[in-house]
Amino acid sequence: MSLNVLAAGASRHIGYHTSVRLLEAGATVTFLLRSPEVFDGDEVIQKYVKDGKAKLFKGDALVEDDVRSVWAEASKEQPVDLLLFTVGFNGSPSFSLTKGVQIKPANLATQCLFNILCGIPKTEPNSSSGSKLKLITLSSIGASRSARAKLPIHYKMLYGYLIAGPLIDKLGMERVAAHVSGQEWDVQGDGEPDEDIMGPSWRERQGLPAPGTLESVVIRAGTLNDGECRADNVEAGRKPYRFVIDKDQVSGSISRKDVAHFAFDLITKRWDELKNHTVNVAY
Numbered sequence: 001m002s003l004n005v006l007a008a009g010a011s012r013h014i015g016y017h018t019s020v021r022l023l024e025a026g027a028t029v030t031f032l033l034r035s036p037e038v039f040d041g042d043e044v045i046q047k048y049v050k051d052g053k054a055k056l057f058k059g060d061a062l063v064e065d066d067v068r069s070v071w072a073e074a075s076k077e078q079p080v081d082l083l084l085f086t087v088g089f090n091g092s093p094s095f096s097l098t099k100g101v102q103i104k105p106a107n108l109a110t111q112c113l114f115n116i117l118c119g120i121p122k123t124e125p126n127s128s129s130g131s132k133l134k135l136i137t138l139s140s141i142g143a144s145r146s147a148r149a150k151l152p153i154h155y156k157m158l159y160g161y162l163i164a165g166p167l168i169d170k171l172g173m174e175r176v177a178a179h180v181s182g183q184e185w186d187v188q189g190d191g192e193p194d195e196d197i198m199g200p201s202w203r204e205r206q207g208l209p210a211p212g213t214l215e216s217v218v219i220r221a222g223t224l225n226d227g228e229c230r231a232d233n234v235e236a237g238r239k240p241y242r243f244v245i246d247k248d249q250v251s252g253s254i255s256r257k258d259v260a261h262f263a264f265d266l267i268t269k270r271w272d273e274l275k276n277h278t279v280n281v282a283y
Contacts, residue, residue, distance in 0.1 A: 001026035003267070006074040007084040008032045008061050008116060011039075014138055014221070015086030017229075017260030022084075023048045025268065029084075030055040030074035032066070032116075061087060061112035062105075067119035075121060081131075082267065085173075086138040087112045093166070102165050107197040110172035113137065114199070117180060117214075118207030134271065135216040136263060137177045139170045141251060141280050143220060146189035150249040155223075172197035174218050174278070179203065181276050182212030215275045217266060222254040222282025229257035230283075243281040245274065252282040 003022065007029050010019045019029045029048075031039075036056040039045040048054035057073050059066030074080050087109045094102045105111060120133070142148045142155065172193040178185050185192075192198075199205070231240035241258050242250050262281050266274055 001268075002078075003027040003081050004074070004078050005029045005082045005084055006032070006070065006080045006116075007086075008112065009085060009087035009138075011035070013086070013088070014224075014256045014259045014263065015084060017257050018084060018086070018263040019054075020044055021260060021264040022267070023053055025264075026053075028053050028055070028077075030057055030070065030080075032057055032059050032061060032070045034058070034060050061115055062108075064115055064119065067115045071116075071119050071121050080133065082134045082136065083116065084136050084263075085113055085116065086136075088138075099165060103169065106165065107169050107172055107199075109169045110176060110193075110197050111199075113173050113176050114202070114205060114208070117176065117209055118205060120207070120209060132213065132215045134267075134275075135177060135181065135214050136266070137173055137216070137218050138259075139174055139218050139220045139278075140167060141220045141222050141249065141282065143167050143170045143174060144186070144190040146186060147220070147249060147280075151251050155251055168193065168197060176202075177216045177218055179211055180209045180214045181216035183216070183276050215271075217271075217274055217276070218278040219259065219263060219266075220278060220280045221259045222250065222252050222280075224256050224259070225253055227255035227257070229255060229261055231258050231261040241281055241283050243279050245277045245279050250280045250282045254282045258283075 005022055005027050007015055007019050009015045010031055011033055023029055033056055036058050039056060045054055049056060055073060057070045059070050061067060142151055175185065175193050234240040241254055243262060244250055259281060
């Protein structure tokens with residue numbers, strides 16, 4: 001596999017496991033890391049660092065200069081084919097009895113995605129294969145009003161209150177992904193994310209790719225756990241997890257490793273089938 005990947009938010013969990021699968025398949029992955037030393041004792045990553053397939057770049061996606069620099073590094077030898085964006089909590093979130101889980105900044109994922117997309121070099125929009133730059137963003141089931149309305153009642157407390165703050169940020173991130181890939185946005189069902197998440201006049205933000213210039217898939221994962229990857233050991237003919245697209249909905253838990261398995265399968269086998277859609281995945 002000659003795929004050239006830029007990974008943000010991949011120091012652990014789903015982004016990490018997806019990146020390892022890509023490296024094992026022969027891809028080159030440039031990691032944007034606030035702390036590259038997180039991989040100092042990681043024998044798997046270090047093996048690929050030594051052979052030049054894994055590149056560790058110190059930087060913060062909230063810092064525009066860092067983003068421009070990582071694009072230059074990632075595209076030094078060939079254009080980037082895929083942006084894997086799995087940015088989550090930055091440090092330890094706080095908790096409020098009235099507002100649930102809170103993150104700082106409140107638009108962390110949205111702002112990071114804006115910065116990375118606006119930092120794409122002018123020579124970058126097309127990959128070495130001549131196709132559009134691919135974008136995968138990690139979200140959550142229940143990120144939008146229309147999605148939460150379809151969830152079982154016992155999930156609505158979790159998504160409607162406990163993690164409502166982070167979900168607002170994820171929705172902003174989804175809105176950005178929909179814009180650059182030219183997808184229709186359900187304004188009636190979900191509204192437009194507020195200006196405190198998106199920023200003023202965000203569509204005119206300098207450097208933001210024009211609608212339809214990227215291909216995008218938003219993965220909305222179920223309630224996450226640290227279990228093993230069922231997909232690696234599933235019996236022939238059985239499905240390790242369920243996934244549905246767009247307005248359909250699934251609910252339930254899923255291991256981070258199985259979401260990574262799905263992301264890898266999406267990249268390598270299902271892109272043409274699922275591109276420019278939102279995909280919900282759970283057991």
